[in-house]
Amino acid sequence: MPVYSEKVMDHFMHPRNVGEIENADGVGEVGNPVCGDMMTFYIKVKDNRLEDVKYKTFGCGAAIAVSSMVSEMAKGATIEEAQKITPESVAKMLEGLPKQKFHCSNLGAQALNKAIDDYLAKTGKLKADPAKCCPFCDHEDSENDPVCQQGCPVNQPEIKSP
Amino acid sequence: MTHVYLDHSAAAPLLPEVREAMTPYLDRDFGNPLSLHDWGDAPRDALEEARAQTAALIGAGSPEEIIFTSSGTESNNFAVKGLSLAQQKKGKHIVISAIEHFSVMNSVKFMQNLGYEISEVPVDKNGFVDPEDVKKAIRPDTVLVSIMHANGEVGTIQPLAEISKITKEKKIVFHTDAVATCGTIPVNVKELGVDALSLAGNPFYGPKGSAALWVRRGVRILPLLDGGIQEGGRRAGTEDIAAIIGLGKAAEIALRDLVDRGQKLTQIRDLLINGLPSKIPRVVVTGDLKKRLPGHASFCVEFIEGEGMLMLLNSQGVAVSSGSSCTSRALKASHVLLAMGYNHEIAQGSLLFTMGIQNKPEDIDYVLNVMPPIVDRLREMSPVYSKFVKAPKGGQGNAGI
Ligand code: FES
Numbered sequence: 001m002p003v004y005s006e007k008v009m010d011h012f013m014h015p016r017n018v019g020e021i022e023n024a025d026g027v028g029e030v031g032n033p034v035c036g037d038m039m040t041f042y043i044k045v046k047d048n049r050l051e052d053v054k055y056k057t058f059g060c061g062a063a064i065a066v067s068s069m070v071s072e073m074a075k076g077a078t079i080e081e082a083q084k085i086t087p088e089s090v091a092k093m094l095e096g097l098p099k100q101k102f103h104c105s106n107l108g109a110q111a112l113n114k115a116i117d118d119y120l121a122k123t124g125k126l127k128a129d130p131a132k133c134c135p136f137c138d139h140e141d142s143e144n145d146p147v148c149q150q151g152c153p154v155n156q157p158e159i160k161s162p
Numbered sequence: 163m164t165h166v167y168l169d170h171s172a173a174a175p176l177l178p179e180v181r182e183a184m185t186p187y188l189d190r191d192f193g194n195p196l197s198l199h200d201w202g203d204a205p206r207d208a209l210e211e212a213r214a215q216t217a218a219l220i221g222a223g224s225p226e227e228i229i230f231t232s233s234g235t236e237s238n239n240f241a242v243k244g245l246s247l248a249q250q251k252k253g254k255h256i257v258i259s260a261i262e263h264f265s266v267m268n269s270v271k272f273m274q275n276l277g278y279e280i281s282e283v284p285v286d287k288n289g290f291v292d293p294e295d296v297k298k299a300i301r302p303d304t305v306l307v308s309i310m311h312a313n314g315e316v317g318t319i320q321p322l323a324e325i326s327k328i329t330k331e332k333k334i335v336f337h338t339d340a341v342a343t344c345g346t347i348p349v350n351v352k353e354l355g356v357d358a359l360s361l362a363g364n365p366f367y368g369p370k371g372s373a374a375l376w377v378r379r380g381v382r383i384l385p386l387l388d389g390g391i392q393e394g395g396r397r398a399g400t401e402d403i404a405a406i407i408g409l410g411k412a413a414e415i416a417l418r419d420l421v422d423r424g425q426k427l428t429q430i431r432d433l434l435i436n437g438l439p440s441k442i443p444r445v446v447v448t449g450d451l452k453k454r455l456p457g458h459a460s461f462c463v464e465f466i467e468g469e470g471m472l473m474l475l476n477s478q479g480v481a482v483s484s485g486s487s488c489t490s491r492a493l494k495a496s497h498v499l500l501a502m503g504y505n506h507e508i509a510q511g512s513l514l515f516t517m518g519i520q521n522k523p524e525d526i527d528y529v530l531n532v533m534p535p536i537v538d539r540l541r542e543m544s545p546v547y548s549k550f551v552k553a554p555k556g557g558q559g560n561a562g563i
Contacts, residue, residue, distance in 0.1 A: 012473065018543050029545070035487040036495065036506040037467060040545040056545035058510070060469040060488030064543065100491055 004061065005095035011065035016072055019054040026122065028114025030107055035059070039067055039107050041115040043074070050074050050082055055111065062101040066108035069094050074112055083116060085109050166525045169481045170365070170457065171314050171342070171516040176408070177367040183411040184369065187404040195401060196392070205403045212410025219413040220340075220359060221350035222376050229375045229393045230406050234341035235265035237360035237375040238308075240386050240397070241337040242269035245358060246278065246306045248382040249335070253303025254278040259291045259320075260501035261313050263339055267497070270308075283309070287503050288450040289318035293325045304334050311340040311349070311359075315485050315498045315514060316449030317458035319343065326355025335381055341365060341373075345416035346455060347424060357381045363405070367519070368412030372405040423519055427456035430517055433526040434459040441530055442537050448499065448512070457517035462499070465547035466540040467510045474536040480529055485512035507546065 004012070021042035029040040037059035044052035053075045057067045069090055074082045087105040091097045097105055120126040187208065193201030195209050213225040222228060231237045246256055256270055260282045270280045281299040283291050291309055300307070307329050312319045322338055329336040337358040343349050344359075345366025351359055358381060363372035377383050377396075389398025416423075431454075439445045444464040463471065468484025475482055483489070485496035487510065499509040515529070541547040 012470075013477065015543065020548065035493045036510065037488065038545050056543055056548060058465070058544045058546045059467055060486075061473045063467075063488070064470060100493065103493075 003098065004065070005097075007069075007093070007095040008062060008065040008097065011068040011094065012061045015064055015068040017054050017068065017075065018056070020056060021052055021054050024054075024115075026115040026117070026119030028111045028116070028118055030111045030114055035103075037063055037104075037107070039063065039111040041067075041070070041111040043112075043115045043119060045079070045119055048078050050077055050079070053112075059107065060101065060104060062097055063104040063107055065094060066090055066097075066105045067111070070108040070112050079116060079120075083113065085112060164479045164528055166480045166521075166528055168515040168517055168521065168525070168529070169483050170518040171514070172483055173370070174364050174367055174518055175520075176369055177412060177415060179415060180368055180408045180411045184404045184408045187407050191403075195403065196390070205401075208407050208410075209401060209403060212406045212413075215410035215414045216361075216374055217376070219349070219417050220344060220361065220376060221352055223352075224379060226394065227376050227379055229377065229396050230401060230409070231373045231375055231397060232371055232402070232405075233373050234263075234339070234360055234362035236386075237341075237362070237373050238263060238265035238339050239269045240375050240383070241339075241358050241360055241377075242266055242306070242308055243273065244383040244386055245335050245337060245377075245381070246273055247384040249305040253301075253305050255281065255301050255304045257281045257283060257296060257299045257304055257307045257309075259283045259285060259309045261285050261289060261315075261498040262308065262310055263314065263341070266308055266310070266339055285318075285501050289313055289316045289448075289498070289502050290450065290453075291320050291325065293321060293328060296325050297328045300328070300332055300334060304332075306335050306337060308337040308339070311338045311343040311354075312347075312455050313449070313498060314342045315496060315512075316460050316502065317342075317454040318449045319347070319453045319455065322354045322356060329357075330355060342455060345413065345420075346457070348420060351376060351378070358383070363409035363412050366412050366416040369405050369408040371402060372409035372412075374409065419519075424456045426519070427517055427521075430521055430523055430526050431457055431459050433523055434515055434529065437526065437530045438533065441534050445537075446508070448502065448504070457521075459515040459517075461511075461513050462504060462508045463511040463513060463537055464508060465511070465544045465550060466537065468512050470540050471511075471513055471536055474539070475529075475532065478532045478536075480532065483514045483516075485514060486510045 021044055024042035025045045026043045031038050039057045042054045043050050053071045055067045055071055057064050073085050087109045090105045090108055191204040193205050195202055195206035213228050216228050217225040256278055258270055274280055283295045283299050285291055309320055326336050335357045338356045339360045340349055341360055341362045344361035357378045359376045361374055364370045385396050387398045392398055435447055446462045448460045448462055467488055468486030469488045472484050487493050487495040495506050495509045
């Protein structure tokens with residue numbers, strides 16, 4: 001088993017804010033490109049603040065801890081603050097993640113951001129077309145670029161159905 | 163806290179008798195079997211005794227056919243590379259199954275880089291190789307067929323005797339990775355009809371680092387390790403006498419207790435195989451129900467992922483493994499489950515329980531009690547599960563096949 005920090009274990013054993021929000025203002029669902037897992041975030045927004053944040057996660061222990069941590073970081077934050085949550089900041093708050101589990105923290109930040117985008121789109125506040133982001137580092141990539149400019153292995157994991 | 167160890171395929175404890183047999187060779191009888199002075203005598207005799215004990219376990223014609231190695235992985239590398247390289251003039255084509263251990267899979271990849279061609283025979287949904295497929299895969303330039311005896315992940319035991327009828331008829335060297343079966347179920351190389359077989363000591367309570375490759379007399383193999391004349395020049399390097407003695411002793415005990423152990427382990431295995439799916443809905447047993455390793459129970463729990471289950475079971479004192487991609491370092495789904503036709507989502511819920519001789523039926527009762535709340539808890543959290551629950555009844559949901 002990977003060696004997880006105490007913080008990760010705590011969030012894994014006692015995940016906060018698990019669930020779904022009915023009539024959520026924004027929903028973001030992402031699949032993990034590396035291992036094929038899934039995370040869905042739900043947000044409720046009031047006066048530009050994330051009044052409520054909930055999620056469901058199909059993934060490893062780290063992915064569960066990440067989603068719990070992201071929900072804690074985002075709840076009560078303004079949209080702008082929540083948009084600044086990055087895989088790095090999540091991993092830091094969790095007192096680190098094993099190297100091979102770092103991609104799970106992308107999943108959390110990404111799902112939350114997608115939920116926010118969904119809310120912004122629904123309320124007509126979304127600026128321009130969001131460029132396609134690399135699922136590993138959130139670096140903006142052009143649509144037809146198969147490999148992230150930062151060198152992340154976007155295409156590497158082949159998750160094909162048999 | 164209750165402790166229930168159900169991960170014997172990862173590591174098994176050493177038998178006290180085995181340890182006892184080993185200690186003199188870590189101590190007083192440290193000599194080198196090749197030495198001509200008195201210090202060489204005891205280790206030399208013990209080495210040959212262990213060879214005979216190991217040969218007896220698999221019904222080998224002669225002890226000289228046993229080559230001691232350092233691991234099942236080494237034995238498999240040795241077999242795949244050594245047996246095919248020895249027949250270079252005949253051809254460069256190797257046949258394996260789609261569910262071989264990585265030590266075979268990656269060895270054939272190595273051979274591929276040397277210009278060999280590989281054919282992978284598929285398996286059915288229970289993990290069986292169809293001997294007819296092997297027949298079809300064989301070509302005039304085929305030099306080796308390597309198909310495992312039983313798969314460690316799903317426990318399915320292959321019909322080797324049927325496959326060997328084909329390899330014999332076509333005069334092709336047939337190797338089997340029998341690491342999962344030797345010392346666990348009766349293994350007889352003559353009945354199986356194989357030409358080479360890999361085995362390792364730890365699965366039957368011998369020390370780690372003890373293993374062997376059996377190669378039938380008359381079958382040529384090229385050594386991987388060149389050097390001295392140890393193991394008849396087929397595997398150079400000073401012998402790890404203590405490990406080899408441990409392997410021999412464990413083989414002797416395994417042969418003696420084989421039937422007893424098999425019955426006991428089959429009994430507790432079936433408690434779990436029958437119990438888990440009846441306690442928890444949408445759990446599939448992977449592998450065959452009948453032709454399977456005695457202490458082996460493997461499942462896919464739908465809608466959730468293996469590492470989470472593994473960690474929660476661990477917090478309840480239960481040790482198991484999973485073949486989910488999240489638990490693998492390479493983050494790849496199990497090639498075995500995929501080859502059997504399970505999709506990625508189902509394969510994520512893989513859970514593997516491997517029992518050992520010290521396990522009791524109560525251990526399984528305990529697991530059956532702690533599992534349902536763990537699964538509920540993770541399913542509560544799973545977006546895949548909530549989709550399933552919300553889907554109109556009778557629609558959605560399948561075992562991935
Ligand atoms: S979700 Fe698969 S490794 Fe974390």
